[in-house]
Amino acid sequence: MEQEFELKLTLKIREAKPDDAQWLHDYCFSTLPRKEVEEELSSDIEKMGKGEVHRLVAVAGDYTIGNIRLEFNKYGDPELAQIEELAVAPPFRGLDVADKLMECISDVAREKGVKTLQVQPQRSESRVVNYYKKQGFTEPPYVTLYKQLEEAGVEETEEIEEESASKQEGEQQLLVGDEQ
Numbered sequence: 001m002e003q004e005f006e007l008k009l010t011l012k013i014r015e016a017k018p019d020d021a022q023w024l025h026d027y028c029f030s031t032l033p034r035k036e037v038e039e040e041l042s043s044d045i046e047k048m049g050k051g052e053v054h055r056l057v058a059v060a061g062d063y064t065i066g067n068i069r070l071e072f073n074k075y076g077d078p079e080l081a082q083i084e085e086l087a088v089a090p091p092f093r094g095l096d097v098a099d100k101l102m103e104c105i106s107d108v109a110r111e112k113g114v115k116t117l118q119v120q121p122q123r124s125e126s127r128v129v130n131y132y133k134k135q136g137f138t139e140p141p142y143v144t145l146y147k148q149l150e151e152a153g154v155e156e157t158e159e160i161e162e163e164s165a166s167k168q169e170g171e172q173q174l175l176v177g178d179e180q
Helices: 018-028 034-050 097-111 126-134 154-179
Strands: 011-015 053-060 063-072 080-088 116-119
Touching: 011 097, 018 034, 018 063, 018 080, 034 053, 053 097, 063 097, 080 097
Parallel strands: 080 116
Antiparallel strands: 011 053, 053 063, 063 080
16 A cells, blocks of 8 residues: 655754754764764854854754855955855755755855855765756866875984084084194
């Protein structure tokens, strides 16, 4: 026997609160340690008070099922804001929760004078990249390349110190030889 039922979902988008940490961990960021989710949320709530960040959550019933974070002035440009951590609990994907979060965070950005939103998904996450493209994001015509620079290690430092000490000894020997 099969029966179909229509489910009705009432979704509320609001600013994040400390109490959201548990649900965000359980539904959106379960791969991260709970303490890390709590600390990051607490930090963001503090930054919200300073106007540096804005974090919204999607709530269905009593459950926080989605999240989006917006960081202002990340690169020293007040007209540019970075979208981060758009996440929706798996059972609620495909129900336009992410779209509603994007719509609301875009409104917040406009109110703050932001002209451009930026997002940096991994190129390998084609589903995520395609989602943002459907939201109107475009790829720049240039490629950003990175090179990791290694820090001077202890071994290199020791070699430099040894070379310096050898030079000083040689100079002292020359001076001593000149005095004789």
